[in-house]
Amino acid sequence: MRPDVVYVISHGFAARMILHSNLLEHTRALGLSVAIVSPDIDEPSLRERAEVLGVSLHQAPQSDGSSWVQTRLRPYLYEDVLGNPALRAKHLRALHTGSAKRRLEERLKLLLNRTLRAIPALRKLFAHVERRSLRSRPHEALLEELQPTLLVSTYPINPLECHMLYAAQRLDIKTVGHLLSWDNITCKGRFPVVPDRFIAWGPVMNEELAQYYGVPSDDAHCVGVPHFDRHSKDLSAERTDTHLRDLSLDPTKPYLFFGMSAPYFAPREIDIVEWLAKEVESGRFGPDLQLLVRPHPQNVQGDLADESWLPRLKRLPSARVAVDWPTLRPSRLLWSMDVADLGRLAHLLSGAAVTLNTGSTLSIDAIVHDRPVVLTSFDADEVLPWWQSARRAAEYQHMAKLIEMEGLTVARSYEALVDAIGAYLENPSLHAPGRTTTRERQLTACDGEASSRAAHALQALCQVRARST
Numbered sequence: 001m002r003p004d005v006v007y008v009i010s011h012g013f014a015a016r017m018i019l020h021s022n023l024l025e026h027t028r029a030l031g032l033s034v035a036i037v038s039p040d041i042d043e044p045s046l047r048e049r050a051e052v053l054g055v056s057l058h059q060a061p062q063s064d065g066s067s068w069v070q071t072r073l074r075p076y077l078y079e080d081v082l083g084n085p086a087l088r089a090k091h092l093r094a095l096h097t098g099s100a101k102r103r104l105e106e107r108l109k110l111l112l113n114r115t116l117r118a119i120p121a122l123r124k125l126f127a128h129v130e131r132r133s134l135r136s137r138p139h140e141a142l143l144e145e146l147q148p149t150l151l152v153s154t155y156p157i158n159p160l161e162c163h164m165l166y167a168a169q170r171l172d173i174k175t176v177g178h179l180l181s182w183d184n185i186t187c188k189g190r191f192p193v194v195p196d197r198f199i200a201w202g203p204v205m206n207e208e209l210a211q212y213y214g215v216p217s218d219d220a221h222c223v224g225v226p227h228f229d230r231h232s233k234d235l236s237a238e239r240t241d242t243h244l245r246d247l248s249l250d251p252t253k254p255y256l257f258f259g260m261s262a263p264y265f266a267p268r269e270i271d272i273v274e275w276l277a278k279e280v281e282s283g284r285f286g287p288d289l290q291l292l293v294r295p296h297p298q299n300v301q302g303d304l305a306d307e308s309w310l311p312r313l314k315r316l317p318s319a320r321v322a323v324d325w326p327t328l329r330p331s332r333l334l335w336s337m338d339v340a341d342l343g344r345l346a347h348l349l350s351g352a353a354v355t356l357n358t359g360s361t362l363s364i365d366a367i368v369h370d371r372p373v374v375l376t377s378f379d380a381d382e383v384l385p386w387w388q389s390a391r392r393a394a395e396y397q398h399m400a401k402l403i404e405m406e407g408l409t410v411a412r413s414y415e416a417l418v419d420a421i422g423a424y425l426e427n428p429s430l431h432a433p434g435r436t437t438t439r440e441r442q443l444t445a446c447d448g449e450a451s452s453r454a455a456h457a458l459q460a461l462c463q464v465r466a467r468s469t
Contacts (some may be wrong), residue, residue: 003035003056004462006148007178008164010039010060012297012329012336014154014180015046020342021226024053026455032462035146039160040332049339058146061138063159069134069192070159072105076113077126078190085395086187092387130192131166139167149462152176152199155184156191165193176461178454179205181361182442185212186397199457201225202444204401221457224443224450230346231368232448240347247292247322255290256280256421257352257371259362262298263306266358266390270309271380275414276356277321285421292348294324296360297337324348354424359393363402367435368446372424373408375399376417405441407434 005027009015018024018036027034034055038046041057050057072094081087095106116123143151143164151168153161156177168175177195179185185208194213198220200206206222209215241251249255258273260266273293280291295313298304316323324345327338345365349355355366356374363373377394386392393399394410403410408431409424411417423430439446444453 001033001056002147004032004148005034005150005152005458006037006058006143006146007034007152007154008037008060008161009154009333010158010160011155011180012331012333015333016337016342017154017178017180017225017227019046019049019053020337020339021229022451023226023454024055026452027458028054030455030459032455032459035148037142037160037164038333040336043329043331043333043336045329045336045338046331046333058142060160061136061142061163063136063163069130069157069162073109075189076109077116078123079113080117081110081113084186085392085397086183087189089387089392092385096385096387127192134162134166134192135170136163136167139163140171143167143171143173148173150174150176150458152178152458153195154178154180156193156195157184157188162192165195169193169196174461174464176458182364183396183398185209197221197461199223199454202440202442204441221453221460222444223453223457224445224447226451226454227342228365228368228443228446229448229451230342231349231365232446234343235347235350237351239343240351243344243347244292244351247324248317249290249292249320249322251351253288253290254353254425255292255351257349257355257366258291258293259355259357259360259365260293260295260299261358261360261390261393262296262304263309264298264304265393266376266379267384267388268380268382269358269376269390270312272376272378272414272417274312274316275380276417277316277318279418281318281320284418285425289320289353289425291321292324292352293321294345294348295326297326297328300326300328353428354421356421358390359396359399363408364438364442367407367438368443370432370435372428372430373435374417374420374424375403375408375410377410378412378414378417380414402438402442405434405438407431407436407438 007018036055037058037060039060041059075087079087081091095103151173153165155161165175175195176197178199198209200220200222202222206220209220244251277291280289313323327341329336329338349366350369352371354372358376366373377391379389409420411420
């Protein structure tokens with residue numbers, strides 16, 4: 001049967017946004033049929049959720065590994081590499097840690113970058129050639145078979161999604177960008193194929209789409225984040241208590257929640273976690289405070305993981321310290337999560353006295369619950385080069401905007417970390433107005449209805465397409 005909507009899922013976090021929320025239940029209630037194109041349709045979790053949600057699965061054609069999208073050259077063709085903190089950090093890392101050949105390559109790419117920034121016409125020529133290189137007959141054939149009204153991309157920088165977007169636009173199928181993360185616009189480089197319309201998290205993402213791609217505000221539906229609905233709905237103190245007991249923590253006592261990042265982004269974060277565990281155990285923050293540590297999936301799986309951290313994390317648990325391991329599924333989708341993981345995370349965040357992280361989306365998750373947030377923007381007792389240091393995360397454009405909203409505290413030393421935790425324990429409402437601003441600016445609304453709004457946006461886009469044809 002011809003689907004109304006085809007979602008392309010190339011990343012586990014996109015699967016979480018679409019399949020672990022109520023988005024597809026709402027689309028079905030509106031009479032829309034949905035199909036999913038993915039590189040791993042045999043994953044049991046994906047198949048199980050698709051069957052429950054009434055979604056058809058389609059194996060993605062193999063994408064061309066030589067695509068410009070996957071090359072190290074691409075950001076230098078289109079971006080202000082030194083002016084973008086995320087891209088500058090990657091450039092400096094390669095310049096300082098690569099082989100002599102790689103270091104020469106980086107210098108030549110930077111020279112090319114400066115030349116192309118001075119001659120915009122050359123950038124347009126490269127963009128034209130790149131788009132044409134994305135043509136793929138297998139991807140077109142799949143869309144000719146499905147004939148959807150909309151093709152929705154969640155991660156437009158991924159090679160598979162680039163091929164699918166280009167094929168859809170060649171076949172005059174309307175394309176929609178429903179971005180899986182708040183950093184996709186500013187940190188990942190320019191999208192090779194820009195979708196026709198967008199479903200955005202909130203005003204900040206809407207403004208970035210206008211700034212970087214000239215997307216009119218009417219072409220971006222601000223709906224919130226579908227899987228964040230789990231932070232607002234179906235929560236119960238009883239289940240939070242159960243999760244804490246399962247982790248051998250006392251649900252009657254307060255706890256800190258530390259959401260970790262990958263070693264790539266915060267090389268000494270494990271030292272901070274170990275230090276904090278000892279301070280909690282010693283009673284520095286009072287006789288009752290506990291610590292719950294949650295490794296990021298990047299700590300456990302993928303190219304950014306560091307296996308040397310795992311034994312150290314396994315040694316952390318004590319009477320007042322626990323580790324909540326993310327529940328990952330074996331899959332070709334990076335960081336494919338078990339459906340129950342999101343609900344457990346929501347409950348554990350909802351009960352935290354103070355939350356901590358170095359620079360992840362967990363800041364937003366916590367603020368949805370109106371929980372205080374501390375960013376650990378330092379490298380334990382070391383002073384690492386900027387390109388390697390956790391300090392750089394606070395300068396990434398999406399994080400800098402978050403900090404400007406004044407809904408959290410940035411700790412740049414152990415002393416500042418102790419002060420921040422103490423201040424929030426004493427006054428949980430500290431920075432509450434900034435957290436309200438953050439919710440309004442980043443997420444539109446935190447009312448548990450983002451999935452419904454996203455489904456209605458898809459319905460409206462399907463109707464627009466139907467009228468235009």
